[in-house]
Amino acid sequence: MGRINxxxxxxSEFAGKPKKMSWERLWTFSGGPFTAxxxxxxxxxxxxxxxxxxxxxxxGASATQYLGHLTELMIDLFGESxxxxxxxxxxxxxxxxxxxxxxxxxxxxxxxxxxGSEMEVRxxxxxxNQHGDEVLIGFAKGFVPNA
Amino acid sequence: xxxxxxxxxxxxxxxFEPLEFIVTPELNQQYLYAEExxxxxxxxxxxxxxxxxxxxxxFNMSNNTRSPSFFxxxxxxxxxxxxxxxxxxxxxxxxxxxxxxxxxxTYEKKGRPWHVLDILIVDxxxxxxxxxxxxxxxxxxxxxxxGE
Numbered sequence: 001m002g003r004i005n006x007x008x009x010x011x012s013e014f015a016g017k018p019k020k021m022s023w024e025r026l027w028t029f030s031g032g033p034f035t036a037x038x039x040x041x042x043x044x045x046x047x048x049x050x051x052x053x054x055x056x057x058x059x060g061a062s063a064t065q066y067l068g069h070l071t072e073l074m075i076d077l078f079g080e081s082x083x084x085x086x087x088x089x090x091x092x093x094x095x096x097x098x099x100x101x102x103x104x105x106x107x108x109x110x111x112x113x114x115x116g117s118e119m120e121v122r123x124x125x126x127x128x129n130q131h132g133d134e135v136l137i138g139f140a141k142g143f144v145p146n147a
Numbered sequence: 148x149x150x151x152x153x154x155x156x157x158x159x160x161x162x163f164e165p166l167e168f169i170v171t172p173e174l175n176q177q178y179l180y181a182e183e184x185x186x187x188x189x190x191x192x193x194x195x196x197x198x199x200x201x202x203x204x205x206f207n208m209s210n211n212t213r214s215p216s217f218f219x220x221x222x223x224x225x226x227x228x229x230x231x232x233x234x235x236x237x238x239x240x241x242x243x244x245x246x247x248x249x250x251x252x253t254y255e256k257k258g259r260p261w262h263v264l265d266i267l268i269v270d271x272x273x274x275x276x277x278x279x280x281x282x283x284x285x286x287x288x289x290x291x292x293x294g295e
Binding site for chain 1: 224
């Protein structure tokens, strides 16, 4: 069971635990499998020179890394059923996440609709850095029992 | 050997070469550390089978930069700008995963090429795990200087 149920009021807000995007976690996520030759693979998430050649000030976290954070929050809210029927929509990555940033995933209930035996719950999503700047915005849709 | 085509030159209907990989317990635990998410559902075997694959792996390994045919010239990079995701089934540790990518839209905006990809992840039993629509743009310092 997740933290959201059919009675969750519109406007209810939820947040995941803050996560620091350390070098170690960026390399571990984006460097490829540990067993790969030459680990970590050089890319804009792991190598400062590579990032600078693209005009970036420093390495940036892969957006899929904090999509993973958001997924953790969704499973916390909807339960494991999210893995069978959850949806992200209109997700936009709007700001670079630099090494050392601390990210917090957030969700707000914006609508609910009965669909047979279930209640479809739509959430407004954001991921914010330690300055309160949004780095990701978008929506999610999940289902909870209507009984 | 055929010359690799730069990713941003692929047209609608063209595909990247599929990727197959096995999620070992060790690979799963690598991503649990990266995601700071050590929930038992990803670690423990139950009567339903091995633990779940962390969705972070599925997202990361289904970026088209993971395709064996992905290529960009030196000094170029791909930037993930937008995302739609449908979760269809959890993947299980130990299963072989197959990822396919098809270009479904291309356009130019602010002097940059943009691509939209349809991405499907299935396991070795044919179970659909995740479907993504990924919007990417491409960057290079030379492209940036042209725009200034």
